[in-house]
Amino acid sequence: MRFKKAFAAAGLVAAAALALTGCNSGSPAAPEGGDTTAPAETSTPWTVAEGFTLEGSPTFDKIEERGKVVIGVKEDQPGLGYYDNVTKERTGFDVDIARWIAASIGLDEDKIQYKAIASANREQAIVNGDVDYYVGTYSINDKRKQEIDFAGPYFITGQGLLVRSDDTDYQKLEDLNGKTVCSATGSTPIQNIKENFTEIKPQEFDLYSACVENLVNGQVDAVTTDQAILIGYAAQQPEELKVTSGPVFTEEQYGVGLAKGDDAFRAHINDLFTEGGDIWQQIFDQNLGESGIKVDQPKVDAY
Template identity: 60%
Template sequence: MNKSRILTGAGLGLTALLALTACNSGSPTAPGGAGEEPGGEGLWDVAEDVNLEGSPTFERMSQAGEIVIGVKNDQPGLGYEDPVSGDRTGFDVDIARWIAASLGFDEDAIEWKTIPSANREQEIINGGVDFYVGTYSITEGRDEVIDFAGPYFITGQGLLVAADDDSINGPDDLADKTTCSVTGSTPLQRIREEYGGDVVERGTYSECVENLLQGQVDAITTDEAILAGYVAERPDELKLAGSPFSEERYGVGIAEGDTALQDHINNLFTEGGDVWTALYERYLEPAGVEATQPQVD
């Protein structure tokens, strides 16, 4: 696998990304992609006469005439919903749009559904979403109850702290601290099992951010690709601490056993390197961060 190098080493590329995003955001409601309009217009066409034989998910979409996509709405640069306009922007969101178009669904046929981390598997199992794209790490436990396409991006777990806090420089400094993360997330489990300290759970990372700003917790842990967006919004108040200490492989969550849909998405990623690169360049590459598209499993 050709692994993305966006978050390796000391994370210097992220520092550059944060500075660039902060300059380009324009306002607190425009952090999705350097102030650009949502969507990947011009990067792909909506496919016609698609027939994904053997996919119960595709059959359900076709009968409904719409596609329901699970996403995040509070992760700037990845999956963000503008509270005023309702526009959805971010790398993950555009990946989802690209997949939808390849299945024959344009923007008007997409129903976006914001799903908390703890509810993702159940929504997929119950058919509440047709697929899920939202910083969704591929793990053995999840792979037992659903399937994944991808990976399409690789990042690493990091720490977010107050800008004036020099007491935390890595996970080993958390033993006497209070750390916040989201219920059902891989980072929460890793901190609790491997590093200890007082760990509190919240429904969203934005809630953790508010707790950190109010001094109610000492740190937030999740993937650095997520944390970067929050620093970009509040560069004078927040910062990343230390270097990434895991590898998180983001996949598209789909119903277990739907190999036809899985193969379709994997082929899209494999053959669509130009689109992946364009999306990466739109949201991340202008900071000078080196990255390569990972090979699918």
Template identity: 45%
Template sequence: MKVRKVTAAATVALALSVTATACGGSNKDDNGSGGGKKITIGIKFDQPGLGLKTPDGYTGFDVDVATYVAKELGYSADDIQWKETPSADRETALERGDVKFIAASYSINDERQKKVDFAGPYLLAHQDLLVRSDDKITKATDLNGKKLCSVTGSTSAQNVKKTIAPKAQLKEYGTYSECIDGLSGGAVDALTTDDSILAGYAAQDQYKGKFKLAGLKLTNENYGIGIKKGDTKLKDKINKALEKMVKDKAWDKAVKDNFGPAHYKNEPAPKIGDIVK
């Protein structure tokens, strides 16, 4: 009986040891204080120049920014688990805790700030139009009676339809890639979203010469890093990381690497908390 008691006790001790190792064996906590845990970051998977999933991994300006921030939080590139976060799912992903933060061409606005917090901004983009290279659309009002495409959950097309071209026929697709296919095939006449996104598509090899940017600055889009509402500690850490990225010129390098081939004329790096209306 004594042997059985010792064996049972040993079994319990072993189980407790395994549980402790599984739950807390890493030195790193969820805020990135160092160690070996993973961090899940939300990005887009289908935006060339910003967030694109390829057979070789993930590329884009948002990816570079997120990787830099994660490193400053204590995570290596190998610690990052990338999660696709379409425009319509970003707030939900943060509220549920599916991701630690989101860097996905996520424009800061009053409505979104009711649900989530933002670090940054880290890029100032502008809403524009992408049209076929032989199209005569030169201004937003030319869209009246035309088929305008954007993605579900994006504010870009709503801005045009409500304030500039109320007679535009709005077509909402699940991804920008679907809009691009529609534009290429003639199902839609224009795609509207941020110029940084449009430039990335226009610069792809398969689309060179097919599309052009209208060159309009319809809105100011302040890209921020989305975090769960109320997580001020993480917000402060990310803001410090973004400031460091600009200071050590890593921000400039990321812009050149990702937007250079598209001849994208970016705005200077914005100051933290400086939201351009």
């Protein structure tokens, strides 16, 4: 799978549409019964499975005993994983992917507990059993796979740059030598900066939103993370911020993080993604479809 149209080409007008779309993502309520792979002509394209069982999955056994699922998420990424403190609504592509998985094992919204986990703490939260699975712009890589397993990928993007609207439209990371670039602690982009672009001054915070605040205030020169995330931030402050038009610097494959060795649960999620292409497309369209991004659903890596 590859992008058919570059993220940056979408522009800020398309990004504004993304923010509005993200606010209209799948409703928390899901209809009862039915096949979880069958699309429905509603704002919630999945249905909640009935009588579901999953042999050989310690994670599912724990969920079943508890009577609810605990999902790790992000809360500060518009269009992907966002929590509105005023409306108390949780929206975004990643959040709806997480809901779809929960519905596939028989759990509606009232049986979901969300936990916001910072990027640097994701593996430990999964290893400790603090969350049953994690869905939140979580890039699959070999280092992380030493501690946890991944289902997916369910989405592919790449590292880009967010800058102030009146600043240089940087085309590559080397253009920022001597400048300060901010990203989330423990994220793939900040590691890329530290390891491969040593003339750039890295700045880290737990949340991307803190990086964006420092960018607006002039304390950093750019924010770097996946372009899918940056477009959402640019949409919130289009007069202040822009996503640079240069090409993406990496390929990031988003996966669902889960306990290492739970092959049954990982296989179930991979099967859900493989068989549920129509649902995946509706989730994408409702959250990111109007952003100008054109993508195909990636094939899962059933390792």
